[in-house]
Amino acid sequence: MHIDHIGIAVRDLESAISTYETILNSTCNKREIVESEKVETAFFETGESKVELLGATSSDSVIAKYVEKKGEGLHHVAFEVENIRAELERLREEGFTVLNEQPKKGADNKLVAFIHPKDNCGVLVELCQSV
Numbered sequence: 001m002h003i004d005h006i007g008i009a010v011r012d013l014e015s016a017i018s019t020y021e022t023i024l025n026s027t028c029n030k031r032e033i034v035e036s037e038k039v040e041t042a043f044f045e046t047g048e049s050k051v052e053l054l055g056a057t058s059s060d061s062v063i064a065k066y067v068e069k070k071g072e073g074l075h076h077v078a079f080e081v082e083n084i085r086a087e088l089e090r091l092r093e094e095g096f097t098v099l100n101e102q103p104k105k106g107a108d109n110k111l112v113a114f115i116h117p118k119d120n121c122g123v124l125v126e127l128c129q130s131v
């Protein structure tokens with residue numbers, strides 16, 4: 001397992017991209033809309049891990065609701081695993097609240113699933129596996 005990316009919820013994706021281009025002194029290398037989540041993602045390569053900016057594409061997107069309630073900020077930490085189904089099963093057996101019965105297709109050619117923040121010291125954890 002390693003940290004594949006950290007996800008940051010933002011209000012205005014264009015402005016956030018510009019901010020992170022300055023912070024990281026690099027350019028956003030990938031943008032992708034995830035229709036099922038009603039979000040647009042923007043990735044920055046930072047060594048072995050990435051930064052994923054998440055902007056809502058609709059007012060009923062989970063990211064729109066998150067930003068409304070909590071403001072912009074750290075949304076999730078994503079760990080890459082080799083076998084996401086096996087890891088989900090293992091964590092379910094350990095008593096964690098898995099938010100997705102089955103992994104679903106996420107951004108960046110990954111299968112993804114989330115573990116509820118209440119079980120992870122307040123941090124939403126994403127498991128992801130390259131496909």
Ligand code: CO
Binds near residue numbers: 052076078
């Ligand atoms: Co993510």
